[in-house]
Amino acid sequence: MASFFDSDSPSNLTEYSVSELSGSIKRTVEQAFDQVRVRGEISGYRGPHSSGHAYFALKDDRARIDAVIWKGTFSRLRFRPEEGMEVIATGKVTTFPGSSKYQIVIEMMEPAGAGALMALLEERKRKLAAEGLFDANRKRQLPYMPKVIGVVTSPTGAVIRDILHRIADRFPVHVVVWPVRVQGDGSGDEVAAAIRGFNAIEPGGPIARPDVLIVARGGGSLEDLWGFNDEAVVRAAAASGIPLISAVGHETDWTLIDYAADQRAPTPTGAAEMAVPVRADLEAGLSGLSARLKSAVGRQMDNRRQAVRSLARALPSLDQLLALPRRRFDEAALGLGRGLTMNTANKRRQFERVSAELRADLLKGKLSERRQRLVDAMNKADRIVERQVHRGEARVSAADAALRALPSRLIGQIHRASDRVAGLAARSDAAVRADVRRLRSVIVAQDRILQSLSYRNVLQRGFALVRDAEGGPVRQAASVSVGMTLSLEFADGRVSAIAGDGEGEPGSPPTAPRKKQPKPADPAGEPPKQGNLF
Structure with missing residues (x-):
């Protein structure tokens, strides 16, 4: 009986470690809920983490479950999750042993019916309309004949080919394509960045600035076109300084960028037709206008010619215009002789x-x-x-007296000037001596610095400077070949050497030193040039 109540007796229950128990619970939960489909409202969504994963929660009015979307799955979603959106998530339930929590790993997610997306779309539309982004007075007219057209669309779809083909048929102009994704997560940000990028191009730069923009995509479901309902896309379209045409989806498809754009096209092909006129129609119209202009000019010339003829008939003839002046001239000629005779008689009197x-x-x-x-x-x-002579004599006498007194004043001025020159010379000598002393101290200090930096001080400590046959310094052993003539410079002189293989045999006698060569005299008595140890 004593052994029965002993506290050290083993229990009949299985003993688990914490890790074993957590792993067992994880396996049980994953086996029981391998694939589940959960409907709930997104809560706590803050966008993708820096790692690319998205962490949030799904909740209803009574419960809440943590959720995670791995990076690879998140990039394949057809729409961007948003806070408060009701969705249907498909995935598996698992546990996180580190904190004794369970969560659902979402593998696929879709909106909980079109009603939820439409409600979100209507709410966003009311918000942006209240800010005035959809006002008609903000929209601008498209240029009639643009020189450059910018297209924001996918470079691999049929949309860009339709636009280019339509523009080439109607009125060939330069087209600049900004490739973007038009579906999936991040497509809205790329479209907004493309619109802002086209507006940031400076006129006259290496890339032509478009005169009109076309944002285009083919048809699709509401989820496929959801990127063009992004708030960033709408704000970029409203802020665009270049007139913008929205051509997203088919004629029955409407997105928020259609309200912010300056023009909405029912299809991408219709956008190309809005952007450029028909060249053949323009040429035909120009020919008609040219013919009308020539006809109008001809009729105008005929009318003016007829008017000139009518006015010419109303003018008097040349004889009629000159009759009166001719008569006055004749009368003046007859009166001239009598006038001369009378004038001569008056002058004689x-x-x-x-x-x-x-x-x-x-x-x-x-x-x-x-x-x-x-x-x-x-x-x-x-x-x-x-x-005047008396006044001149007086001035000469005064000038003579002044000249007689001039030598004494000049002598005084000369003495004063001599004293001033002597003082200035003394001050100049003192200043020169002071400058010489200052320059001598500067030169001595610089000489000390030069001596301290000279490589010869390093040679005094037992080092040697190796030079090649041309006198250049040798910095690496790899640049020395066998039999190469070298010059070794020590602190007290130079010696010549022949380079060997670099590895002596054990026990071999040392090579006898060669006789020290006399140091060559430097030309013109110049001091030796300072080398560089580095």
Whole structure:
């Protein structure tokens, strides 16, 4: 009985370690829930992790389960998960032994019916419309004849071929394609980046800036076109400085980019037709307009010619225009002879009246009066000259006195200038000596630095500088060949050597040193050039 109640007696229950128990629970859960289909609302979604995996939870009104989408599965999803979206997830339930939690590993996920996506689409549409991104007054007219067209679409689909073929048929222009993904996760970000990239191209750069943009994709389901409902795509289309045509899906398909674009095309081919006119129609219209212009110009010339003829008939003849001036000329010619005769008679009478006043006594009186006036002027001029001579003599006397006093003042100025020059010379000598001392100290300090950096100080410590036959330094053993002539420079001189194979045999006698060669004199007495040990 004592052994029955002994505390050390073994129990009949199986003993597990924590790892074994967790692994058993994991296997049981995975076997029981290998493939499940769960409907719930996405909660705690913050986008893909830096590793590419997505972690969130699925919940309903009474429970919650953690969920994870691995990176490879996440890239294959047809739409981007969003917070609050109701989805149907297919995967398997497993446990995480590190924290005693269970979770569902999602392998496939789809919206819980079109109603959920449409509700999300309507909510996003109301939000962006409230910001004014869909206002009609923000939309711009497309250029009538663009020179460059930018296309944002997949480079491998049939859409780009339809657009290029249609443009080539109607009006061939330069087309720049920005390749993007038009379906799946990340497609919206690529489309938005392409729109912003086209707008960032500078005019006149290596890549032509488009005059109009076409964002195109073929038809598909709501999930396939979901990337063009992305908020980033709508904002990029609304902010585009280049007119934009949306050609996503078929005529019955509508996405949010259609509301933000300047024009919506029912199909990608229709977008190409909107972007460019028909060249044949333009040529026909131009020919018609040219013919109408020639006809109008001809009729106008005929009308003007008829008007000129009518005006010419209303003008008077040349004889009628010159009759009155000719008559006035004739009358003036007849009156000219009588005028000359009368003028000559008047001048003769005036001359006779003046000549009657010219008598000899009157001329003698005027001559005497002019002679007396001339004598008075000469006397006055003599007096003026005498006064000017006296003033000149006075100025000469004053100048002579000033010149006599000048030597004494010059001697004083010379002495003062000599003293100033002597002072300046002393100051100059002192300044030169100070500069010489300062420069000597600088040169001594630089010489010390040069001596400290010289490689000869390294040679004083027992090192040697190896040079080749041309005098260049040898930096590596690999550059030395057998039989090569070398020069070894020590602190006290140089010696010559012949390079061997680099490995001496054991026990071989040392090679006798060669006689020290005299150091060659440097040309022109110049100091030896400083080498470089590095």
